[in-house]
Amino acid sequence: MTAGTQLLFRDDAYLCRTQATVIAVEGNKIQLDRTPFYPTGGGQPGDRGTLTAEDGRVFTVIDTRKGEAPDSVLHLLAEDAAVPAVGTPVTAAIDWDYRHRLMRLHTCLHLLCAIVPGSVTGGQISDGKARLDFDVPGESLDKDDIAARLNALIAAGHAVETRWITDAELAAKPELVRTMSVKPPTGAGRIRLLDIVGVDLQPCGGTHIRNTAEIGPILVTKIENKGRQNRRINISFAG
Ligand SMILES: [Zn+2]
Numbered sequence: 001m002t003a004g005t006q007l008l009f010r011d012d013a014y015l016c017r018t019q020a021t022v023i024a025v026e027g028n029k030i031q032l033d034r035t036p037f038y039p040t041g042g043g044q045p046g047d048r049g050t051l052t053a054e055d056g057r058v059f060t061v062i063d064t065r066k067g068e069a070p071d072s073v074l075h076l077l078a079e080d081a082a083v084p085a086v087g088t089p090v091t092a093a094i095d096w097d098y099r100h101r102l103m104r105l106h107t108c109l110h111l112l113c114a115i116v117p118g119s120v121t122g123g124q125i126s127d128g129k130a131r132l133d134f135d136v137p138g139e140s141l142d143k144d145d146i147a148a149r150l151n152a153l154i155a156a157g158h159a160v161e162t163r164w165i166t167d168a169e170l171a172a173k174p175e176l177v178r179t180m181s182v183k184p185p186t187g188a189g190r191i192r193l194l195d196i197v198g199v200d201l202q203p204c205g206g207t208h209i210r211n212t213a214e215i216g217p218i219l220v221t222k223i224e225n226k227g228r229q230n231r232r233i234n235i236s237f238a239g
Pocket of ligand 1: 204208
């Protein structure tokens with residue numbers, strides 16, 4: 001399972017489906033030559049969806065994970081599911097409604113980074129809600145204030161863009177890295193930056209919406225103390 005895959009979600013997060021070919025099968029894990037499926041990473045869950053063969057057989061993808069080789073993506077079928085043979089052409093289609101909700105929340109977490117001082121120590125996105133942990137010593141964070149500022153940034157309709165910089169450029173700007181626990185992968189020569197223009201700029205390999213207005217109204221549901229210097233901010237969709 002060493003084959004690499006063309007990661008279509010990296011350049012187009014709005015790509016819902018594509019034609020692809022099965023290049024490797026190991027147990028219930030399927031690799032394609034190209035894929036719109038995002039594999040679990042950076043706190044964002046892997047995509048779900050379907051691989052449909054030309055003869056009409058539908059293989060349901062229940063999760064997507066990174067393989068061991070760089071740029072390899074494993075499309076997971078159910079344990080006992082039939083699998084397509086290597087060489088099978090398929091239409092690979094993600095569950096777009098699910099992915100879009102994840103993209104909205106993921107982008108919203110970037111806005112949260114811009115509002116809350118302190119390094120990010122962890123985070124998780126799930127369907128409909130998300131959380132980020134911040135290293136904020138002894139400071140009490142105001143839930144209503146954070147919610148008001150977050151919704152103002154959302155409503156302002158800031159453009160969301162990606163661009164690439166080199167490892168050396170990132171090394172020269174360590175302030176771009178907000179996460180203490182997870183450093184962006186270096187060594188590939190280039191790093192992708194997510195730029196919410198005028199609001200937040202940091203390395204990120206996840207999927208995002210194009211404009212903050214697309215997130216929609218958000219609730220800050222609770223702020224928890226998780227250790228002396230750790231505050232967990234939980235958000236969810238308001239509607
Ligand atoms: Zn991101």
